[in-house]
Amino acid sequence: MPILPGLTYTLSSLAYAAAIGLLSMGLTLTYLTTKIPNFAHATIGMIGSVVMLILIDRIFYDSNSWLIFLLGPIAGGAAAAAFGVLMYRAILKPLADRGNSVIGLMIATLAVDIILLNILTLILNLMPGEHIPKLIGANVVGFQPKIRVAGIVVDSYTIVLPITALVLTTLFHLFLTRTSFGVAMRATIENPDLASAMGVNVSLVYTVSWALSGFLAGAAGALMAFAFKGVDPAVSALVIVTVFAGSIVGGLTSVYWGLIGGIVVGLAEKLGTTIINNLYRTLLVPGLGLPNISLVNYEKVMSLGLVIMVLLYAPQGLAGVDWGRILRKIKSVKGGR
Amino acid sequence: MRVVLETIGLVKKFGELRALDGVSIRIPRGRITLLIGPNGSGKTTLINVISGVYSPDEGRVVLDGEDITTLPPHERFKRGLVRSFQIPRLFNGLAVVENTAFARYGNPGEGIVSGLFKWLWRPFEVETVRKAFNMLSFARIAHLWSRKPSELSGGQMKLLEVARVLMPDNPKVILMDEPTAGVNPVLAHEIFKFIQRIRDEYDATFLIVEHRLDIAIDYADYAYAMALGRIIAEGDPRDVLEHPRVIDSYLGG
Ligand SMILES: Nc1ncnc2c1ncn2[C@@H]1O[C@H](COP(=O)(O)OP(=O)(O)OP(=O)(O)O)[C@@H](O)[C@H]1O
Ligand SMILES: [Mg+2]
Numbered sequence: 001m002p003i004l005p006g007l008t009y010t011l012s013s014l015a016y017a018a019a020i021g022l023l024s025m026g027l028t029l030t031y032l033t034t035k036i037p038n039f040a041h042a043t044i045g046m047i048g049s050v051v052m053l054i055l056i057d058r059i060f061y062d063s064n065s066w067l068i069f070l071l072g073p074i075a076g077g078a079a080a081a082a083f084g085v086l087m088y089r090a091i092l093k094p095l096a097d098r099g100n101s102v103i104g105l106m107i108a109t110l111a112v113d114i115i116l117l118n119i120l121t122l123i124l125n126l127m128p129g130e131h132i133p134k135l136i137g138a139n140v141v142g143f144q145p146k147i148r149v150a151g152i153v154v155d156s157y158t159i160v161l162p163i164t165a166l167v168l169t170t171l172f173h174l175f176l177t178r179t180s181f182g183v184a185m186r187a188t189i190e191n192p193d194l195a196s197a198m199g200v201n202v203s204l205v206y207t208v209s210w211a212l213s214g215f216l217a218g219a220a221g222a223l224m225a226f227a228f229k230g231v232d233p234a235v236s237a238l239v240i241v242t243v244f245a246g247s248i249v250g251g252l253t254s255v256y257w258g259l260i261g262g263i264v265v266g267l268a269e270k271l272g273t274t275i276i277n278n279l280y281r282t283l284l285v286p287g288l289g290l291p292n293i294s295l296v297n298y299e300k301v302m303s304l305g306l307v308i309m310v311l312l313y314a315p316q317g318l319a320g321v322d323w324g325r326i327l328r329k330i331k332s333v334k335g336g337r
Numbered sequence: 338m339r340v341v342l343e344t345i346g347l348v349k350k351f352g353e354l355r356a357l358d359g360v361s362i363r364i365p366r367g368r369i370t371l372l373i374g375p376n377g378s379g380k381t382t383l384i385n386v387i388s389g390v391y392s393p394d395e396g397r398v399v400l401d402g403e404d405i406t407t408l409p410p411h412e413r414f415k416r417g418l419v420r421s422f423q424i425p426r427l428f429n430g431l432a433v434v435e436n437t438a439f440a441r442y443g444n445p446g447e448g449i450v451s452g453l454f455k456w457l458w459r460p461f462e463v464e465t466v467r468k469a470f471n472m473l474s475f476a477r478i479a480h481l482w483s484r485k486p487s488e489l490s491g492g493q494m495k496l497l498e499v500a501r502v503l504m505p506d507n508p509k510v511i512l513m514d515e516p517t518a519g520v521n522p523v524l525a526h527e528i529f530k531f532i533q534r535i536r537d538e539y540d541a542t543f544l545i546v547e548h549r550l551d552i553a554i555d556y557a558d559y560a561y562a563m564a565l566g567r568i569i570a571e572g573d574p575r576d577v578l579e580h581p582r583v584i585d586s587y588l589g590g
Contacts, residue, residue: 187428199440
């Protein structure tokens with residue numbers, strides 16, 4: 001058994017990590033602006049998955065067109081953004097204005113999560129598919145365009161997801177640094193009272209942050225329909241754990257580190273678990289006579305293990321690590337040899 | 338004399354304490370009005386209520402004929418009410434020049450959609466940065482333009498606040514909470530000279546809280562004195578300073 005996973009698995013791991021990165025970035029954003037840990041975030045992403053599934057059923061069922069990768073994330077992102085705005089304006093903001101604590105708001109997001117999950121499941125169960133007989137859980141892998149990498153046919157979403165993450169992050173960065181609304185958002189994150197005194201409509205900034213966060217989640221969710229081979233909104237319960245792990249590992253102080261944290265945790269869950277499993281089975285099982293069981297199902301141990309390590313050794317997350325010092329140390333060690 | 342800013346019977350309570358106890362003032366347009374009074378007399382609280390940080394328990398704030406008592410701070414800013422802070426408040430994530438320019442961003446960048454296309458107003462941006470540098474060089478901190486506020490001394494932060502509050506175009510009223518605290522006397526005089534110049538050039542209106550009366554007195558047109566949340570005297574700055582009640586309030590502590 002080779003230790004390193006093959007090309008197909010590596011690509012799908014990268015795609016999964018990119019999706020988690022986008023979700024962690026959005027989760028970090030609304031946490032930075034409104035200070036609300038949003039436990040409905042992964043289910044909001046599932047709105048994108050549901051939209052993607054419906055698009056496949058109604059439009060893309062036999063076309064194998066690349067357009068699906070443009071239309072799916074945009075439509076899914078827009079729907080999730082709309083829900084994010086609704087959730088903030090109709091539920092969270094009124095609660096916050098009445099002086100509810102972070103805990104109260106967090107529980108409200110849990111309630112929204114359960115309601116949204118049921119609505120999405122209901123939609124998929126009740127809505128008759130036009131070309132896919134039973135929407136919920138239907139395998140959608142075959143509905144993507146074919147592509148070859150190094151002579152092997154791979155799922156094209158695995159190429160598209162990392163590119164999408166790169167494009168969305170770049171656009172988001174340009175928004176934050178090149179537009180006055182983006183500068184106002186950065187200012188508001190740092191000091192809402194001062195931003196308000198300088199003419200920034202803080203409440204508008206907060207609402208837009210929920211829209212952006214929802215869009216990132218919905219866009220990622222649309223493409224994740226392929227990663228999970230089909231759409232069952234209930235997987236959000238597993239995804240949210242990873243997304244929070246990513247945000248915490250990132251440090252919850254910067255959206256970019258949220259993205260990196262999500263990618264790190266996503267890779268650890270997929271590639272990390274597989275490599276450890278392969279090492280265990282090729283070295284430890286025969287060597288020490290340990291039980292011959294598969295470790296690949298212990299993905300969440302990896303992500304939560306990372307969270308514990310970060311909380312113990314780098315409470316500010318990866319963002320708080322003095323990377324310059326570490327680089328200098330590495331250089332000096334190299335130079336010393 | 339045209340009144341541009343008026344407060345009517347403002348009351349602000351913090352628990353039992355009446356930090357403002359029926360404050361009515363009328364600020365004339367194009368004048369520099371001083372607000373003096375011993376520590377804890379309610380000067381900063383008055384600025385906070387006028388700028389919208391606190392909403393009053395009673396009373397009203399009227400800007401240019403419009404009742405703004407219930408407007409959020411950013412709406413007051415848009416209507417031309419600008420303020421500085423007693424303890425400097427700056428964006429540490431933004432450089433000195435960005436902190437200064439920020440106060441003029443409000444204009445075309447306020448909408449989300451238009452805000453997304455900031456690069457469409459290149460001329461506006463260039464002018465904003467030029468104006469920011471002008472204000473910074475007046476405040477003698479232009480050479481620090483690329484620094485982060487955390488690298489400045491206390492006095493330099495104060496100067497940055499002054500530069501920033503003078504950035505918006507055609508402000509109706511500029512509220513300044515101790516603009517010269519921690520600044521050396523020579524520079525303090527220059528700050529007030531500059532305030533006078535802005536007043537004359539733009540017919541701008543200032544309400545300035547100041548402890549350093551020896552410096553401020555020569556530049557002010559009018560003065561209000563506060564004690565224990567009330568206005569105890571008003572009029573020509575020198576008369577107010579020599580008013581027995583004002584002297585008593587300072588001696589009484
Ligand atoms: N947020 C607050 N909560 C409770 N009490 C407050 C608050 N802000 C001000 N006070 C109290 O209100 C009174 C007036 O305070 P304020 O800051 O307005 O005084 P000031 O005239 O600006 O004084 P100084 O010259 O020291 O700046 C003080 O007794 C102060 O302790
Ligand atoms: Mg004060």
